[in-house]
Amino acid sequence: MRNPYSDIFRAPGTKGFAAAAFIARLPIAMAPIGIVAMLSQTHGEYWLAGAVSATYALVNAFLSPQVSRLVDRLGQSAIAVPTTLVSVLSFAALIAAANQHWPIWTLFLAALLAAAMPSIPALVRARWTEIFRNRPELYTAFAFESAADELVYVAGASLSVGLSAALFPEAGMVVSTLLLALGSVAFLLQRSTEPPVRPAEQAATGSVIRLRPVQIITFALIFVGATFATTEVTTVAITKQLGQPEAASLVIGVYALGSFVLGIIVGALNLKAPLQRQLAVAVAVIALTTLPLLFAGTVPTLAVAVFVSGVAISPTFITAFGLIERHVPPAMLTEGVTWVTTGIGIGMALGSFAAGWMVDTFGPQSGFFVSVAAGAVALATVLAGQRRLATSDYDPDGDEAAVPAE
Template sequence: MANPYKEIFSVPGTVGFSAAGFLARLPIAMAPIGIVAMLSQTRGEYWLAGAVSATFALTNALISPQVSRLVDRYGQAAVLTPATIVSVVAFLLLIAGTNQGWPVWTLFASAFLAAAMPSIPAMLRARWSEIFRDRPELNTAFAFESAADELVYIAGASLSVGLAVALFPEAGMLISTAFLAVGSFFFLLQRGTEPRIQYVAGSKPQKSAIRLRPVQIITLALIFVGSTFATAEVSAVAITKELGQPNAASLVIGVYAIGSFVVGLVLGALNPKMALQKQLLIAVAVLALTALPLPFAGSVPLLAVAVFVSGIAISPTFITAFGLVERRVPGAMLTEGVTWVTTGIGIGMALGAFVAGWAVDNFGAQNGFWVSVAAGIGALLTISLGQRTLAGEDCDDSVCPLVQAAE
């Protein structure tokens, strides 16, 4: 049996942009927690560390789709270069301000400007879409990207905190900024795989991809999915601490990500033929179902097993969600569409962490997982109600028939 991953990387240029893109997106996981680790050690105030980190994360969630919209219009190289420079310089100012004891307002200003950091996962998926559009290999490529995203979240956060603790407070942020600069530089050198600009100069202004109903549905669903992801992390830390085994938290969280990682790779290799909207419905149904045992896992072994099982649907959900965006969004706004969905995951993680933390504080560690149950049901209802739109059968937008005709 042929290796589908070997096949997608046999195309010239794919190894180069994938390797560079992996480095460039490590700051997605490293920067938010790196800011917390850096400021909490140097300033001794967790509220300040959290507030500056939240400023970066939430501003980036709002700005990155606008950056991607410019990418669709002017091309990756033309937009990523200045956006990355602004972000790198702002991160360096944040590091310097922390080290030199600059006023608090400079930290917030630097975090705000650093949020110009582009959505590298969206740029990567846009390149794969350019190469394999309307071909089964695209599903394999998206599966690889989802697995790579899992590795970023597994390795990035741990690396950032580990460097800050083992070396000096700014170490994690320095390495994160270096990854962003070096990875983006080599990514932009891969001009042969850069997607063509499909925007027609002189045409009427292009509306935002978030106004398309399929993008709205998928983004909302992935806000719920992102919430389950963050809730698992917060609740695992709280429960293992309550059980007197705090060191087991990293093991439990790692098992959660590994389950998703493995199933995602398998799904990409199998490349099922079922309609993507049905695959997505099955994935979120499994996500909702496997969340139900989580609040009842009363020991570390049971928790590890329950978390592993609950993680198996994460990557399949991401793979099919991004595949649907590629099918339902015109090429001229694809990068922005993918970025909105990615932003939904980030917003969901932020909200999930907050709500789960509140639930743990007020109702006990075990009850944090009820947030996962509620979020899983929310994702299932969203995708269930949106099946006709995701299938292209219920479009009230003039762009939908164009997308259907291209299939």
């Protein structure tokens, strides 16, 4: 049987930019939970740790589409280089503020400026799309990237928490910042695969968020993202309560392991069911598997429940990005893809803050109630939007592809 993944990596330059992008996006998982792990140890308050982490994630979620919109207009290198530099320097300031116990406002200011970090998942998917546009290999490439996203959460979040627990509170954030700098440089130096700047087409001069399918997917993924952050924050709190804080790294690590495996399988199968139905099934699984989390009272049962709750994450990403690619004009693809990650980022910000408040107010286990509620809202949104998400509704020459001018 032919391996579809070997086919996509035969294209020149794909191995290089895929490897560099993996390193560059590790901070997506490492930074939010790294901030929580760092500040909960240096300052001893989960609400503060969650609030600073939420500030970073929420501002990044709102800034990323604007950065990606500039990328579509001016090119990846022209925009990603300065924004990455600002982010790296700001993360360094945040680490120093936590270590030296600078005033609380400096933590929030540094987190806010660090949010200038560009969306590496969007940049790398734009490169794949440029290579395989309108070809079946693009689905496989998106599946690979979704699986890579899961590895980022397996390795990134686990590494961040593990370093902070084993070495010193700021260790996770130090490594995260170094990986962001080195990975981004390696990625952006590969100019041969950088997509060319395309002129706006078919009146596509406004923001893609005005398209109804993009709105539906983004809103749904806000609540999917909330389940991620809630699981991470609550896991850290529960394992600490059980007297096994070092186990948080392992539990968070298994969270995305099942999803990684399933994502690889889904990408190889190239399922024929309509993408909007695949998305509904994946989100339904996410919603249902949040329920066992409420009853996990030991580290082993917590690890099993967390593993099960993560199995549908990668299929959700694959179908969401696939729908975006079909509904968004090519000249605005980077922004379109970024809105998907923006939804996740907003959800992680809100979920982190909500879970932190629930943990402080009602105890560690109560944080998972946020996951249950978020999963239910995500499922309701996707089910209600099935007709508008149908890719057969997409007409490159019709209104669906035309974004109103601002």
